[in-house]
Amino acid sequence: MHVLLDNADLFLEGFAGSVRLTVASTLLALLLGVALAACRVSPVPLLRALSATAVRLLCSTPLTVLFFGVTLGLPVLGLTSLGYFSLAVLTLGAYSGAFLCEALRSGVNTVDTSQAEAGRGLGLSPVQVAWLIVLPQAARTALSPARSIIVTLAKNSALAGGFSVPELFGAEKALLERGYAVGVVFLWVTLAYLLLIALISGVFLVVERRLAVPC
Amino acid sequence: MLSPRPSPLFEVPGQRARRRHSLYTMLTAAAALLVGVLVLVRLSGAGQFTAALWEPFTYEGVQRRILTGVVDTLTAFALAAVLSLLLGLLLAGGTLARHRPVRVTATTVVAFLRAVPVLILVFTLYNLTALRLLLDRTGTTLSGHLGDAGTWAAVHVTDVTLWALVLGVALHNGAVQADILRSGIRAVPRGQVEAAHALGMSRTQTAWSVVLPQAVRAMLPSIVAQLAVTLKDTSLGFIIMYEELLYVGKLLAQNIATPRGYPYLPVLFVVGLLYVAMCLAISALARRLARRSTRAPNVSRDPEESRR
Amino acid sequence: MTARPSSSGRRRPPAVAAALAVVLPAVLVTACGRAGPVTGSAGRPDSPPRYPAARDVSVPGSSVHTRAVRRGTVRVGVKSDHPFLGFEDPVTGRRYGFDIEIATMIAADLGFPADRIRWQTVPPQARETALAQKDIDYYVAAYTINDERKKRVSFAGPYYVAGQDLLVRAQDTGIRGPGDVRGRRVCSVDGSTPYQRISQARYGARVVGHDSYAHCVQDLITGMVDAVTGDDAILKGYAAQNGRRLRVVGRPFSREPYGIGLAHDEAALRGAVNDALQHHMDNGDWLRAYRATLGRAGGPLPRPPLLRRY
Numbered sequence: 001m002h003v004l005l006d007n008a009d010l011f012l013e014g015f016a017g018s019v020r021l022t023v024a025s026t027l028l029a030l031l032l033g034v035a036l037a038a039c040r041v042s043p044v045p046l047l048r049a050l051s052a053t054a055v056r057l058l059c060s061t062p063l064t065v066l067f068f069g070v071t072l073g074l075p076v077l078g079l080t081s082l083g084y085f086s087l088a089v090l091t092l093g094a095y096s097g098a099f100l101c102e103a104l105r106s107g108v109n110t111v112d113t114s115q116a117e118a119g120r121g122l123g124l125s126p127v128q129v130a131w132l133i134v135l136p137q138a139a140r141t142a143l144s145p146a147r148s149i150i151v152t153l154a155k156n157s158a159l160a161g162g163f164s165v166p167e168l169f170g171a172e173k174a175l176l177e178r179g180y181a182v183g184v185v186f187l188w189v190t191l192a193y194l195l196l197i198a199l200i201s202g203v204f205l206v207v208e209r210r211l212a213v214p215c
Numbered sequence: 216m217l218s219p220r221p222s223p224l225f226e227v228p229g230q231r232a233r234r235r236h237s238l239y240t241m242l243t244a245a246a247a248l249l250v251g252v253l254v255l256v257r258l259s260g261a262g263q264f265t266a267a268l269w270e271p272f273t274y275e276g277v278q279r280r281i282l283t284g285v286v287d288t289l290t291a292f293a294l295a296a297v298l299s300l301l302l303g304l305l306l307a308g309g310t311l312a313r314h315r316p317v318r319v320t321a322t323t324v325v326a327f328l329r330a331v332p333v334l335i336l337v338f339t340l341y342n343l344t345a346l347r348l349l350l351d352r353t354g355t356t357l358s359g360h361l362g363d364a365g366t367w368a369a370v371h372v373t374d375v376t377l378w379a380l381v382l383g384v385a386l387h388n389g390a391v392q393a394d395i396l397r398s399g400i401r402a403v404p405r406g407q408v409e410a411a412h413a414l415g416m417s418r419t420q421t422a423w424s425v426v427l428p429q430a431v432r433a434m435l436p437s438i439v440a441q442l443a444v445t446l447k448d449t450s451l452g453f454i455i456m457y458e459e460l461l462y463v464g465k466l467l468a469q470n471i472a473t474p475r476g477y478p479y480l481p482v483l484f485v486v487g488l489l490y491v492a493m494c495l496a497i498s499a500l501a502r503r504l505a506r507r508s509t510r511a512p513n514v515s516r517d518p519e520e521s522r523r
Numbered sequence: 524m525t526a527r528p529s530s531s532g533r534r535r536p537p538a539v540a541a542a543l544a545v546v547l548p549a550v551l552v553t554a555c556g557r558a559g560p561v562t563g564s565a566g567r568p569d570s571p572p573r574y575p576a577a578r579d580v581s582v583p584g585s586s587v588h589t590r591a592v593r594r595g596t597v598r599v600g601v602k603s604d605h606p607f608l609g610f611e612d613p614v615t616g617r618r619y620g621f622d623i624e625i626a627t628m629i630a631a632d633l634g635f636p637a638d639r640i641r642w643q644t645v646p647p648q649a650r651e652t653a654l655a656q657k658d659i660d661y662y663v664a665a666y667t668i669n670d671e672r673k674k675r676v677s678f679a680g681p682y683y684v685a686g687q688d689l690l691v692r693a694q695d696t697g698i699r700g701p702g703d704v705r706g707r708r709v710c711s712v713d714g715s716t717p718y719q720r721i722s723q724a725r726y727g728a729r730v731v732g733h734d735s736y737a738h739c740v741q742d743l744i745t746g747m748v749d750a751v752t753g754d755d756a757i758l759k760g761y762a763a764q765n766g767r768r769l770r771v772v773g774r775p776f777s778r779e780p781y782g783i784g785l786a787h788d789e790a791a792l793r794g795a796v797n798d799a800l801q802h803h804m805d806n807g808d809w810l811r812a813y814r815a816t817l818g819r820a821g822g823p824l825p826r827p828p829l830l831r832r833y
Contacts, residue, residue: 044239044240046240060443062448064451065487078261155333168335173713173714277614470606470613471614477740
């Protein structure tokens with residue numbers, strides 16, 4: 001117990017860091033996921049091919065390799081003004097964005113074609129059909145896999161601790177350095193992640209309720 | 216006659232739409248080319264395409280080192296895969312047990328293991344003195360009883376970095392596999408179980424010969440997809456200095472200085488390529504199994520569902 | 524409606540590509556690999572000096588030495604990733620660097636020629652344990668002598684006095700000492716003593732931590748950080764490794780005497796190692812070794828330090 005109390009500042013800083021990383025990366029992942037999904041279902045074959053390749057590559061590369069690629073590659077390209085936090089957010093956002101794209105795409109595929117046909121029959125443009133009819137229904141189906149993807153993103157944010165971003169894994173490393181018992185530190189850090197995951201699940205519950213069809 | 220539609224959102228394109236699509240295609244191609252050229256120019260400006268930076272790969276020693284990295288990755292993966300599947304089986308059985316305490320314990324364990332990031336698990340196990348003591352004692356027993364072979368085994372098999380990684384990855388992925396198996400078992404129609412009971416089979420016989428094979432066959436794509444995740448997780452070994460592919464790559468890159476700097480990017484490119492290849496091989500297997508299992512009449516599952 | 528993967532047309536290419544990309548390295552290894560170390564790979568001195576091994580050396584009272592003689596080899600703990608200091612070529616496995624030279628000199632005076640040395644890379648957190656359990660006979664790897672450590676191990680030397688210093692880009696004239704890092708980004712190894720020292724409020728630096736100096740140096744080259752801080756011996760190695768691009772500022776702001784780590788109860792061996800160090804400092808080997816390794820970073824040539832026997 002005293003591990004937590006004596007090092008409350010370290011724990012809080014770590015927790016705040018993890019939360020910051022998760023929130024920022026989730027936003028980027030959502031943006032990228034929707035954009036990539038739009039490309040994947042667009043009628044332009046080149047867009048479909050390019051986005052399919054990008055998504056497949058991102059899903060098949062380990063996050064660790066991506067992290068190294070971004071933190072070592074982007075500075076070489078000259079983008080040195082991005083701090084380590086932004087680089088971590090970019091990596092996590094891109095990685096989870098690819099998975100979100102796939103989740104969204106399967107969601108889109110579960111929407112009955114008759115819905116889109118009815119929309120077209122009413123004279124709506126493809127963009128309107130996508131935004132007003134297909135996407136809300138697809139989102140409802142995709143909500144459950146999306147929740148697990150975001151939870152995974154929160155857990156993956158631990159990796160950023162190995163790349164100079166303050167968060168919970170860095171806090172664990174620092175505490176072990178200070179000589180605290182491994183088991184105790186592990187338990188507290190796990191509890192922190194459980195809290196984070198509970199928060200994310202809570203947010204998704206709210207969203208689910210908003211999107212639910214009243215019976 | 217309907218030409219094949221790429222998605223339910225769009226109709227078969229007419230003439231104007233086709234012209235618009237050609238315009239979009241050209242714009243996309245132009246944008247992609249622009250970005251590509253910019254990146255290549257910047258990279259070559261930083262000297263990333265000079266021969267000196269790529270030369271190390273032509274050396275036999277470097278190639279051998281990379282190959283051992285691949286082998287060590289696959290070793291850790293094989294061990295973690297087997298352990299995670301066994302653990303998944305055990306925990307899935309636990310979560311569906313008749314006795315309430317067993318069920319509650321198993322469910323809690325699964326939830327706990329799924330909530331911990333794999334990195335934290337691996338790192339904690341590496342720093343756990345209990346694990347090191349256990350491995351040390353195993354090592355001394357091996358070398359004591361088996362002589363020379365034992366010493367070799369003691370050195371190579373009781374490496375704490377290997378087992379911290381394998382156990383960490385196996386524990387987390389085992390919990391995920393447990394959930395996958397559980398939904399597979401739940402999806403087996405009750406009629407099967409009832410028929411087995413009617414034939415006089417015991418609970419264990421039913422579980423092993425009737426329920427499990429069907430559950431596994433139904434969830435096989437998801438299980439294999441989760442194995443791809445297990446493979447990617449082995450790359451976390453670099454944090455605890457297990458000599459898997461990424462660690463070897465990093466070591467090579469930082470210890471080989473060329474006049475143009477460290478070959479981090481070329482090494483990462485090759486390492487990334489190898490990982491992508493290994494992952495694609497497993498995903499291709501998952502897709503083939505998905506196609507084969509949808510032919511089975513009783514259960515069908517979306518292979519993308521439980522995958523990360 | 525179950526999802527039909529829209530990339531179904533690419534059924535075969537991924538599997539074939541996958542198989543190829545895994546088989547290719549194997550083919551490369553058997554086919555056209557060049558043997559030997561990578562040219563330009565770090566840490567190889569121009570013409571490494573050679574030290575004649577003494578014969579029939581006995582160190583009465585040293586169990587470590589007796590055991591080593593019986594074994595026929597001496598085990599030395601070193602680092603493998605400090606270029607020109609304690610470095611292992613990742614391709615050939617051969618060792619180079621100033622610490623390696625010092626260790627070789629000592630082994631020679633203890634009666635072991637260079638080919639009878641067994642090098643072991645010992646991670647920093649395990650070095651006291653390795654010495655206490657006599658897994659290694661002595662330890663030569665940028666090991667700073669301090670009283671805290673003297674409670675667990677004993678030291679011969681010092682054989683080099685290092686100090687915390689800064690590594691900067693050659694054209695960056697703005698940083699001339701620790702006072703100039705205010706507001707600048709400085710990189711060091713997570714949790715190390717230099718990291719903790721530069722994190723002090725009085726320097727006002729924006730400190731970044733990585734897991735290795737090499738990563739820090741890479742960031743320095745690309746411009747992500749403005750300076751790397753650590754022991755000047757380590758920094759000089761990186762400066763030498765990167766040609767004219769990096770330079771060590773040359774204003775050390777701490778004192779790090781490097782010593783030879785020995786087991787706590789090996790007083791006789793300590794005396795013998797100190798004698799060996801003195802011998803090679805007096806006959807010019809020390810300076811020659813420095814010039815061939817760390818001296819390649821430029822800067823003034825140091826003098827061998829005074830040994831502190833105890």
